[in-house]
Amino acid sequence: MRRKGLCIVMAFVMASLVAAAGCGSKAQDNTTGGKDNVEPAAETSGSVQPDAGEEDTDSGKSEGADLTMLINADNALGGIQAVCDLAEKKMGIHVEIETRVGGSDGDNIVKTRLASGEMADICVYNSGATFAALNPEEYFIDLTDEAWMGNLDDNYLQSVTVKDKVYGIPSASMNCGVILYNKDIYDKYKLSVPKTWDEFMANCETIKKGGETALIGSLATPWTGQVIQLGDFYNVNAQDPAFAQEFQKGSAKYADTPAALRSFEKLEETIPYYNEDFLATTYDDACDKLANAEGAHWPILSYAIQNIYELYGEEAANKIGAFAVPGDSADNNGITVWIPESFYGNKNSENIEAIKQFFEFYITPEALDAYCSALLPDGPFCEKGYELPDNVYDMVKQEQSYIEAGKWGTAMEFQTSVKGADLPAICQELISGQTTAKKAAQKYDDDCLKAAVQMGLDWK
Known part of the structure; x- marks a missing residue:
């Protein structure tokens, strides 16, 4: 039997190439990050091609902005890419992705770029304890008072809250x-x-x-x-x-x-x-x-x-x-x-309003539909009330039943x-x-x- 070799072991053998790619790039989907201190997930396409947002519409389009995103090279980019494409079509917000290595080397890159003031507009990083250690109050946009944050489950919000301030939105499913x-x-x-x-x-x-x-x-x-x-x-x-x-x-x-x-x-x-x-x-x-x-x-x-x-x-x-x-x-x-990695906005960015617009859009059902059309999720989402597509794996529907019943915790x-x-x-x-x-x-x-x-x- 031919193996796909998707097992990732605790040795933290990560990709060594740091490449810059636009959101429309065809980066290979590999692992989903965000399992704070847990073995990273091997996530492949398992999906159909994106078809959400095919109709070209200008409704709700903003004046446009160019944003940058720093993300672990081992993350599955298919779903994120699909939402980025739709955000550019609907709101004129273009997101350019720059990848970094994972593991401790990737952590050091994030910390160094934050300290030097060279962080991208959007940083993709762990939720939970390791995020709290980054001193988010100094570096990231406070999202606590944004009305749309109410669309996220309280258990998720706790994982991106430090000193009663909320800083992130989920990048993928749990x-x-x-x-x-x-x-x-x-x-x-x-x-x-x-x-x-x-x-x-x-x-x-x-x-x-x-x-x-x-x-x-x-x-x-x-x-x-x-x-x-x-x-x-x-x-x-x-x-x-x-x-x-x-x-x-x-x-x-x-x-x-x-x-x-x-x-x-x-x-x-x-x-x-x-x-x-x-x-x-x-x-x-x-x-x-x-x-x-x-x-x-x-x-x-x-x-x-x-x-x-x-x-x-x-x-x-x-x-x-x-x-x-x-x-x-x-x-x-x-x-x-296990909470997924989260998007955090750079507090020192010149595009804070566009970052917030992108974040607000990313957690909407429309955006999640686009995500799922490109990459079938292997777990439930943190967004309240989102109905999974009919073609999602049966086991994910079983997991979702716990979420809907409020019977889950981190x-x-x-x-x-x-x-x-x-x-x-x-x-x-x-x-x-x-x-x-x-x-x-x-x-x-x-x-x-x-x-x-x-x-x-x-x-x-």
Whole structure:
């Protein structure tokens, strides 16, 4: 089977070429950024050609402006490009894209250009803790009082808010920490989508008794082993809403907080259900296994659907469903999301009004339709009330149901700046049976202590 090679590993191997391209350029779509401190998403076209805005209309066109945008070269540009094209047609606002490398080198470029006063009109950067560290009050346009910001979900707004001021709009759709499942296997065993962890374990047991693989492990791509632990944070927050804040201060830890420890306990409970070769299975291998019904479930970020689409097409992609990492109560069944990268306006730009006009347009249903016509989203949008197109992946519709019900929250790393670097290895040890949930939680607390000390936080 030919591989598309869409797996991006934790080594942060990024593109080294920095190229300038106009918004109408044909830059290759690769990965979606914005997973603050989480493995970047491999996002390909998985789409049709843009057809939104074909009718040439001058309604609502402004006097026009030329804007510049600095963006990670690994981002998927198809959807953004389509909205830029439509904005130029309708409002006369042209956006010229300049790409930068990703990873720590890209972070340094952003920081250097901000400090030197050479930032583009629009900066595309992470949402959450790493954005807050950029000192946004000094560099970015305050959007707090713009009426159209009310079109964005409050959970998203929190991720781009610093000292009660809001600075960004989302550049793409969200990603969700989910358990993908093969619908054919669920139909075969007459299983229902679980709303509790016990129901999920019961489904896994049924599949195992049928002689099939209940859970696909892909630990040859180490970051994938974290997804259950990280994706459980909606449930942690539901039980202990103060945990992230207390963890940031160092007064709460995973090992001694029952709701947080439960995330590691859940991971430990999955041990009997993995494929025998889970340590040798890669991200791409797991896509194959799930699409070919060689395993029933795969805990992963939702952008994996793009890889399955590229490998097997629309029919196969729509045989994959998704549900949130279940909690222990069906009454509050919700999903953990990773906020996309955001657009931030340069406070020192000569085109502040045009930037605001572009931002206002970008989050309208018309603009989102243009985005989706060029690039099918692999997760829900942060814009309130937006109706996904009919041809969106079935699993994204399932994810959207959590959003519409208000049953979603951001991942832990959007609520605290402290995240240890060794979580993938710790989770791998746990899944492999080399440690226990309690010891794994303690190891992660120790790992986070190192990170907190490096950040200058007063942790104990």
